[in-house]
Amino acid sequence: MRIDIITVLPELLKSPFEASILKRAIEKGIVEVHMHNLRDYTDLSYNQIDDYQFGGGAGMVMMIEPIDKCIAALKEQRDYDEVIYMTPDGKTLNQKIANSMSLLENIIILCGHYKGVDQRVRDAYITKEISIGDYVLSGGELGAAVFCDTIIRLIPGVLNNETSALTDTFQDDLLAPPVYTRPAEYKGMKVPEILLSGNFPKIEKWREDKAYERTEKLRPDLIK
Numbered sequence: 001m002r003i004d005i006i007t008v009l010p011e012l013l014k015s016p017f018e019a020s021i022l023k024r025a026i027e028k029g030i031v032e033v034h035m036h037n038l039r040d041y042t043d044l045s046y047n048q049i050d051d052y053q054f055g056g057g058a059g060m061v062m063m064i065e066p067i068d069k070c071i072a073a074l075k076e077q078r079d080y081d082e083v084i085y086m087t088p089d090g091k092t093l094n095q096k097i098a099n100s101m102s103l104l105e106n107i108i109i110l111c112g113h114y115k116g117v118d119q120r121v122r123d124a125y126i127t128k129e130i131s132i133g134d135y136v137l138s139g140g141e142l143g144a145a146v147f148c149d150t151i152i153r154l155i156p157g158v159l160n161n162e163t164s165a166l167t168d169t170f171q172d173d174l175l176a177p178p179v180y181t182r183p184a185e186y187k188g189m190k191v192p193e194i195l196l197s198g199n200f201p202k203i204e205k206w207r208e209d210k211a212y213e214r215t216e217k218l219r220p221d222l223i224k
């Protein structure tokens with residue numbers, strides 16, 4: 001997979017890709033992530049990329065021309081499956097969206113700022129709009145990092161134990177069951193007996209029951 005991220009703050013997006021699973025995915029050559037500074041695509045003085053909104057009102061709007069130029073330069077190099085815009089009014093990211101996006105080859109992610117982008121960008125170039133939740137971030141960069149993390153970890157070969165992504169919370173619309181590790185008893189707090197029994201069919205059944213129980217208690221909305 002190749003991910004091209006268009007941003008005015010490339011430095012904000014460096015560290016998520018320089019540690020742990022995302023770093024390893026890049027080192028293994030499973031994913032390529034490229035940052036593009038939008039300010040490199042403007043001819044205006046002071047590398048201006050935003051302007052006042054027509055009709056008046058507070059807040060600047062990201063201009064269409066630098067975004068158009070950047071997307072066009074990328075599209076000249078290769079075809080893209082999706083051009084994604086990170087925005088609080090996009091479709092809320094969930095595991096289902098992450099699963100389908102993890103199958104794509106080439107994607108562009110545009111990070112919004114200020115009041116957002118000129119609507120003509122959304123109408124003409126954007127194929128998907130994604131929000132990471134019902135709250136407003138200062139820009140789309142942190143949202144883009146979250147989105148990239150959710151999809152990259154799902155690409156086969158990225159996680160060491162590939163089954164672990166399959167048993168994640170939300171993968172079956174259920175929360176994950178509780179997990180324990182050594183010691184089997186700590187200050188009188190004991191690990192459930194069943195997990196020490198070695199009876200794997202029973203353990204599996206226990207985990208399923210706990211996952212269901214937890215979901216019913218904490219996220220009943222997930223159970224259809």
Ligand code: ADE
Binds near residue numbers: 133134135143144
């Ligand atoms: N940009 C600002 N807020 C956002 C959000 N909640 N999700 C994605 N991008 C955003």
